[in-house]
Amino acid sequence: MRVTAEADPGQLDLGAFDLVIVLHLRRGAALLRAVADLPHRPHLIGAVSGTDLYLEPGIDAELVAECDALVTLQAESRRALPAGLQARTRVILQSAASPQVHPTPRDDVFEVCVLAHLRAVKDPLLPAKASELLPESSRIRILHAGAVLDPGLGKRAAELSRDLPRWSWLGALDRGAAAELLGHSKVCLVPSLAEGGAAVLTEAIVAGVAVVASRVPGNVGVLGEDHPGLFPAGDAEALASILSRAENDGAFLEHLRARSRELAPRFAPPVERQAWRELLEDLERSPS
Structure with a gap:
């Protein structure tokens, strides 16, 4: 697996990837468009942020529809998407590790x-x-x-x-x-x-x-x-x-x-990992 953290579409051979995940659909619009225009494109996942949904200008629904799957961090975000995009949207809750140390809050304040x-x-x-x-x-x-x-x-x-x-x-x-x-x-x-x-x-x-x-x-x-x-x-x-x-x-x-x-x-982190595993397995079974 090859992972690229922050991608400039002009600096990557996007067709060489099996999967591209775009974070923040408005800011990543250029990357979305570049992948969508490939003749033999990789699987494409769009991760939906709060600014994509709740601040103007909103997302380009026609461009976002090029994604094979969308991921939101909670169910209300899925409901806020255009109806045509909700069926391909997964809710994957963002995990956090339990703290190793539990500090004691102060009593005087x-x-x-x-x-x-x-x-x-x-x-x-x-x-x-x-x-x-x-x-x-x-x-x-x-x-x-x-x-x-x-x-x-x-x-x-x-x-x-x-x-x-x-x-x-x-x-x-x-x-x-x-x-x-x-x-x-x-x-x-x-x-x-x-x-x-x-x-x-x-x-x-x-x-x-x-x-x-x-x-x-x-x-x-x-x-x-x-x-x-x-x-x-x-x-x-x-x-x-x-x-x-x-x-x-x-x-x-x-x-x-x-x-x-x-x-x-x-x-819990294992819950999030399993949700991503299921999504990737589903994409692997489907044509790009």
Whole structure:
């Protein structure tokens, strides 16, 4: 097997491959078109991201129809695709390995982590707004880790981090430090306006950390429609309310943790590997 991580269509003999997987269909449109135009083309899989589905401009459905199969990270993404593409779409849940070490959260504060780069679709400043609505007695401290992808948001995050007592932006963290922050947190918060299937959700679930997330299709598809930690996207008051409840209602916090433990087996690495194996075997049995 030969694997090419990032491919420039002009630098590859695409006809020499048995399979091409295109990540991010909008950004990979040139590669999709190059493979589709080959007289004897390899099998073609398109991996659908949240930005492909939920942000404008959308995908080119006619071009994407050239894919032999599409892969989404959760069922809501499949339902968001044009009807003609849904039959060839597989849902393959993104896995995460269980942490080897389980840090003990602090007792003197109620730490909430947000792990997301600073860009508008992640709604990174909503938790800062929510922190200002918490009761004066609250011990909640929201820690946001992520790189600056939008300079305007980065400037504002730095200002708020100085001014707000319960919200801090930590900047970019390496993978180990981010995992440690997640493990020390009582709650993992995902406030995005749109998601395809956030990796941090999976990581929080397998770590047994309580999850609070915006009610957008990408989060609902991972967590389930009835997850108790969902709140309306963009609603700072609702977010402050659910965080305050998690801080003060031990039974509710344990309910959130229990839901993560219940979901965790779905995201085990062997489950994801088996799903990919079945997809590749099906493609191997079909003509390209």
